Amino acid sequence: MNPFGHIKCGMIVEAGNGDATVYLGRIAGLKKNFIKLRRRDAPDGKRRYIPRSWVDGVADLQVHLFRTPSAAKTGWLTKAELKAWPADRPTRP
Numbered sequence: 027m028n029p030f031g032h033i034k035c036g037m038i039v040e041a042g043n044g045d046a047t048v049y050l051g052r053i054a055g056l057k058k059n060f061i062k063l064r065r066r067d068a069p070d071g072k073r074r075y076i077p078r079s080w081v082d083g084v085a086d087l088q089v090h091l092f093r094t095p096s097a098a099k100t101g102w103l104t105k106a107e108l109k110a111w112p113a114d115r116p117t118r119p
């Protein structure tokens with residue numbers, strides 16, 4: 027895995043360990059220090075944003091997060107939450 031790889035639109039985002047990874051969605055774009063996921067991949071149809079600081083590595087066309095799937099889903103932001111996020115505030119741990 028290349029932790030410094032280039033993140034691009036269309037890549038798959040997964041969370042979990044190597045044995046039990048969970049698909050979170052595909053990348054729709056990048057905004058500030060966040061990865062924007064496709065709306066159609068969300069169960070409720072809302073756009074989700076994941077901090078780039080959560081990326082553990084990039085391999086092939088997949089972005090792997092160092093978070094568990096439940097932690098990633100609890101910590102990701104909606105579009106409204108991202109707009110309210112101060113620019114000088116660090117991303118969630």
